[in-house]
Amino acid sequence: MNSRPLLVTCGLPYTNGPCHLGHLRTYVPADFYVRFMRRKGEHAVFVCGSDNHGTPIVVSAEAEGVTPRVISERYHTHFAETFKRMNIHFDHFGMTDDPATKARTTHIVNRLIKAGHVYPKIIQQAYCPKCKKFLPDRYLEGICPHCSKPARGDECDQGCGKHLEPGELLKPTCKICGTAAEFREQEHFFFRLSSFQDYLKDFLKDLKGTDNAINYALGWVNEDLHDWCITRTLEWGTKFPGRDDLVVYVWVDAPIGYIGFTEEWAEKSGSDWKDYWCEDKARITHFIGQDITYHHCVFWPAMLKGAGYGKPYAVVASGMVKIDDHKFSKSRGYVVWTNDDYLDQGLPSDYLRYYLLTYTSHTKEMNFSWKLFLERVNSEVVNTLGNFVYRSVHLSHKQFGGVPDVPVDQEIKTRIAETLTTVSDLVESYDFKGAVDAILALAAYGNTYVQTNEPWKLAKTDLVAMAQVMRNSLQIAKALALLIDPVMPDRAEKLWTQLGMTTPLAKAGFDDALVDLLPGPLSQPSILFEKLDEKRINVLDADFRQRIDALTSPPEPDNQITIEEFSKIELKTGRVLSAENVPKSSKLLKLQVGFGSETRQIVSGIAQFYSPEDLVGKDVIVVMNLKPAKIFGIESNGMILAAGDEASLLVPFKPVEPGTKIR
Incomplete structure (x- = not known):
């Protein structure tokens, strides 16, 4: 240890x-x-x-x-x-x-500042002129400067996956309103990552773990490292020391x-x-x-x-x-939600844990499909492991009432000890699939042992020999209960109980796998590893595919209206007679619009784009039969039509009299 x-x-x-x-x-x-x-x-x-x-x-x-x-x-x-x-x-x-992490963050950032590892710098920061705010990270989308794929503000999430510093994104656009971003100067703080290049090379040589992590990181530190912007213009987060307008990244x-x-x-x-x-x-x-x-x-x-x-x-x-041989994508439906799609369907957490650990090497790409899940669980967990442990306990209980009073063969203990060593070595090298496969190999060995010795036949010809077979099988089952507990803890606990163990499984060590089960009675066993129902899995698979079709197929138009519905909208041309700013509002104008036989007061949110004098005498298109509304305390009786983010007013192509109905 x-x-x-x-x-x-x-x-x-x-x-x-x-x-x-x-x-x-x-x-x-x-x-x-x-x-x-x-x-x-x-x-x-x-x-x-x-x-x-x-x-x-x-x-x-x-x-x-x-x-x-x-x-x-x-x-x-x-x-x-x-x-x-x-x-x-x-x-x-x-x-x-919570307070602990916030306080520790402040402490660490202050130590980095004191040691000279953090410095201020004026940078060009994306700014939305329409929303009137700086745009950090996910508020921003554009094009990756490295691979030209669509990317978000801090990472190329659809292409090369590289981290992006503020100001690197090409063609930046505000994700809120779609307006092209401007660049404005703002002070931010940077961590001198570049000064740690030599340290990181040495660190990665000694770092344990998986090769995919270490080799990927070495690829970065063997190139020039760039200093890292560690502040953002947000109110939500841990405040950067001494600044109320910035939080730490x-x-x-x-x-x-x-x-x-x-x-x-x-x-x-x-x-x-x-x-x-x-x-x-x-x-x-x-x-x-x-x-x-x-x-x-x-x-x-x-x-x-x-x-x-x-x-x-x-x-x-x-x-x-x-998911189903497709790139994981929530927006396209290639996702399996842990609760809605799995646990809430009454499926065992143990089976999903097994699949996640054994589908492939931990460092490789893992694929999930309902059909593969069904096949792997039923053929490996149920037919191999479940079949062995049930037969072992069931035949021992049926013929001897429990654990036969004979010693375990040394050959069996040797096999168990070899499995323990193999599994331990694989786990410590982070080969979890290999480790669980080795555990299932012990169950397969047990199945072969039982099948070869045919204890159901020995029950009629040689009870002493049958007792030895069952005693050996139960010892393998005990070892399997200890070994599968980290994989399938619910079923391991139940198996441990079926083997008559009174010491809690949580307090048992792997050495206990070689300690003989005490002879004595066992309760009538139940089946611990039940097969997944194929019909039920097919329904889940069908639901999954229906969701994909709904998200990837062109949606049926749901906003179409009939000509009768359109005819209910009363549109007329009007002429602006007067216009003035609404006090205390930067967006609203109060207009008097004439329609020949009547004049209406209309409040419109176009002050950012037009001055009052620009509008007087202009012809506009107005929705006449809207219910009157109070806007900023002023009654508005109609709506002027405009197009686009800059409120381009809709006007008649040829001169017409005010009050002309639009057909």
Whole structure:
């Protein structure tokens, strides 16, 4: 057992939408790893939390008319409950918007400033002249300067995946209103990432974890690193020290959340967080998605070094997720929602955990389809593992009432010991598929052993020989209960109970796999691993494809009206007789419009585009039969028609008399 404590973290779920399989691609393997290492006797702490800052949450909050904190708390609770349903158990699950992480962020940024690693710089920042605001990150969209694909303000999310600094995006456009952005000068603060290039090269040589993370990061640090803008023009977030108009970039405070969550856990458990984050006392192991490798292997260790903290021990990056052989896409329906599509359908979390761990190597691309899920679970989990453990317990109970009083053959113990060593080596090298495959290989060995010895025949000819076969089989089943617990904890617990064990499974170590089961009675077993119903899975698959068709097929027009409905709209030409600004409003003009036989007062939001004197004498098109409304306390009786973002007024092509009806 390693004397250095193990701290495991997961990339933080962003509180701007519900949990899907893409999230679980990281969290299930991390939970498996922690459970396995604890069973080996390691002291492991598992912390995570929700990522609450950044522009997408602000945009969502503005759309709903609520505060960003309300959005964050809603999805924080959602993720916390979903993880529990998936048997992913953190020692602490916090929020980056809570005091501990905010205080730790301020402390670290101040240390970076004091050490000279942060400096101010005037930059050209995207600004929307219509919304009258600077446009950080997700408020902005345009073209990636590296690959020419559509990109958002801080990342090329549809192309090369590169991080983008403010000012790099080509053809920037405001995502709120679609207006082309201008560039205006603004002071921001930069982290001297470039000065950590040599340190990062040495750091990555020693970093443990998966090759896909380390090699990707080396590709970056072997080129010239650029300093990193660590402030944004937002109100939501952790304030940059000494500035009320700037917050720290979300990719500063999000990883600092790992420290904040450790502090919160330490406070309630009576531990010292410094044992994990100072002087490289602990093995800090980050489980992340491959898309955030740059942040965890380049930005994060440089920040920790600059602030005088310990460095990560390992970074384990998972491959990306495909759904039904298509690129993961929520907008196109290629997504499986953890609750709505899976757990709420009554499907076992154990089966999904198994699939996520075994479909492919952890670093490779994982594909999910309902048909593959059905085949893998029924053929591997049910037919191999489930068949063996049920036959072993059922035949032992039927013939002997429980565990026969004979010693286990050494050959069986040797096979179990070899499996334990193999699985342990694979887990510690982060080959989770290989580890679970080795566990299933022990179940397959057990099936072959039972099938070869045919105990149902021995029941008629040689009960002593049958007792030995069943005793050996039950010992393999005991080992399997211990080994599959990190994979399928619900069913492992039930198997442990069926084997007559009174010691809680959570307190048993892997060495117990070689300790003989005590002879004695067993209860009538039940089937632990039931087959997935093919008809039920086909219905889920059909629902999935219907959703894709609905999102990818051209929508049926739902805004068409009949000629009778259109005829109800009364349109006439009018002539502006007078115009004046509405006091205390920068957008409104009060107009008197003549229609020949009558004059109407109309309030129109076109003051940004026209002065009063421009409008007097102009012919306009007016909707006449709108209900009167009070705008800014002034009665308006009609609506002037205009087109586009700059309110181009609709006018008659040829001169007509005011009051002429439009047909």
